[in-house]
Each structure stands twice: as structure tokens, then as C-alpha cells.
Amino acid sequence: MLTLHFAPNSRAGRIVWLLEELDLPYELNRMDFHPKDLKSDEHRARHPLGRVPVLDDDEIRIWESGAIVEYILERHKNGGLKPVVDSANYPAYLQW
Structure with a gap:
């Protein structure tokens, strides 16, 4: 199962669009642009710099x-x- 860790109004929107276009099953893990989410130990284990988006497959x-x-x-x-x-x-x- 694909899991997309994302924050609203981020570049994750293009990934959600692609997942929908390809009709792939996925789950969303919404995060906020706030240090409590992005700089948490849990999220830094996903991305060392604490950024989004991150995809788990x-x-x-x-x-x-x-x-x-x-x-x-x-x-x-x-x-x-x-x-x-x-x-x-x-x-x-390539430019899209």
C-alpha cells in the first residue's frame, strides 16, 4: 500500500493528482507545516531534513x-x- 505523507499546499498535490489519475490505492498522512510535525523524531525517521512529501511503498x-x-x-x-x-x-x- 502506498502512503503519502504530505502537508496542504505543498508539492504533494501533484503526487495526489498522479495517484488519482492512475487509479492507484493510497493512504494520506496529513501533516502541518509546523515543527511539531515536520521536525518530530517520527517524521525525521522518514526524511532526515523533516520535509514533505514522502512516499512509503x-x-x-x-x-x-x-x-x-x-x-x-x-x-x-x-x-x-x-x-x-x-x-x-x-x-x-519533464517541465510539468
Whole structure:
């Protein structure tokens, strides 16, 4: 099961959009942009710098929104959303 640790109004929004678009099951763990959440020992165990978003996929943990998007697309159903590297659409994909 995918679990996305996020804070509102963060770059996690693009990850939620992707999970919905690919119809993947996931859970959300809402956090606040407050040291009690982000700098807690529990969250620092997820991300050493205490940032969001963080994605847990069973035993795999990954952070940074761009890295999470690439991980989801490669690991869980490309869904036709990611063009091949030599496609004319690939640069536009990288910029989204």
C-alpha cells in the first residue's frame, strides 16, 4: 500500500493528482507545516531534513516530489502518461 505523507499546499498535490489519475490505492498522512510535525523524531525517521512529501511503498521510502512522480510512473502502471525519451513530447513532460 502506498502512503503519502504530505502537508496542504505543498508539492504533494501533484503526487495526489498522479495517484488519482492512475487509479492507484493510497493512504494520506496529513501533516502541518509546523515543527511539531515536520521536525518530530517520527517524521525525521522518514526524511532526515523533516520535509514533505514522502512516499512509503511497503519497504521503500522516497522523498522529493519529482523523484516520487518518476518512481510511481516506473514502478506502478505507466498509464501512458510518460512519453518515451525520444518523443517530441518528452521535454514538455519533464517541465510539468
